[in-house]
Amino acid sequence: GQSLEQPSEVTAVEGAIVQINCTYQTSGFYGLSWYQQHDGGAPTFLSYNGLDGLEETGRFSSFLSRSDSYGYLLLQELQMKDSASYFCAVRGKTSSNYQLIWGAGTKLIIKP
Amino acid sequence: EAQVTQNPRYLITVTGKKLTVTCSQNMNHEYMSWYRQDPGLGLRQIYYSMNVEVTDKGDVPEGYKVSRKEKRNFPLILESPSPNQTSLYFCASSLGQRGEAFFGQGTRLTVV
Numbered sequence: 001g002q003s004l005e006q007p008s009e010v011t012a013v014e015g016a017i018v019q020i021n022c023t024y025q026t027s028g029f030y031g032l033s034w035y036q037q038h039d040g041g042a043p044t045f046l047s048y049n050g051l052d053g054l055e056e057t058g059r060f061s062s063f064l065s066r067s068d069s070y071g072y073l074l075l076q077e078l079q080m081k082d083s084a085s086y087f088c089a090v091r092g093k094t095s096s097n098y099q100l101i102w103g104a105g106t107k108l109i110i111k112p
Numbered sequence: 113e114a115q116v117t118q119n120p121r122y123l124i125t126v127t128g129k130k131l132t133v134t135c136s137q138n139m140n141h142e143y144m145s146w147y148r149q150d151p152g153l154g155l156r157q158i159y160y161s162m163n164v165e166v167t168d169k170g171d172v173p174e175g176y177k178v179s180r181k182e183k184r185n186f187p188l189i190l191e192s193p194s195p196n197q198t199s200l201y202f203c204a205s206s207l208g209q210r211g212e213a214f215f216g217q218g219t220r221l222t223v224v
Contacts, residue, residue, distance in 0.1 A: 004154075008152075033212070033213075035213075041217070041218075042202060042215040042216060042217050042218055043155070043202070043213075043215050044215070045212045045213065045214075048212065087154060087155070089155075099157060099160070099170065099171075100145075100155075100157070100213060102154035102155040102156070103154055104152055104153060104154040105154055
């Protein structure tokens with residue numbers, strides 16, 4: 001079957017750095033994406049990795065190792081507004097559908 | 113402004129009463145999907161559409177119908193809602209199957 005594993009909850013302190021890991025097992029691989037979702041809101045796109053290595057967008061970075069079926073999202077200089085759930089999603093393939101397969105999400109709790 | 117618009121945002125209905133959740137996007141995206149989000153399960157794809165008049169089942173299609181008569185609209189139809197369809201629903205669109213997904217604001221449905 002197809003699955004993604006990520007921690008259910010992570011706690012960090014304001015100003016610190018936190019890493020959210022994601023391991024996946026999917027049929028075909030067409031990229032790993034990260035989405036942020038605040039309580040009551042819609043998921044919003046954060047980053048995408050199609051190839052191995054690190055992608056940096058401001059305070060957020062995302063890493064991918066296809067040989068390890070593993071990726072992570074790194075959040076630096078944490079701010080209270082970063083408190084949200086973070087989802088990894090892999091673009092896999094089932095018959096004709098390049099489907100986004102989602103992890104269950106990691107709730108990030110930030111303490112002052 | 114580029115956006116995906118869902119209506120209604122909140123809906124309480126009774127078992128068996130047909131309902132439609134509308135979804136419209138203004139980005140000329142070919143690919144549109146419906147997801148449901150339940151606690152601890154992440155997002156699960158219900159149906160997707162690769163273009164006008166082209167739709168197919170996702171992971172959890174039972175009890176749902178969709179149509180794609182126009183490129184911008186992708187309504188979700190529940191012919192006979194049941195309590196196990198109580199959930200948070202999201203419509204999403206992307207430019208092609210591999211693109212970043214843009215989500216609507218969500219519809220919180222309660223079936224009693």
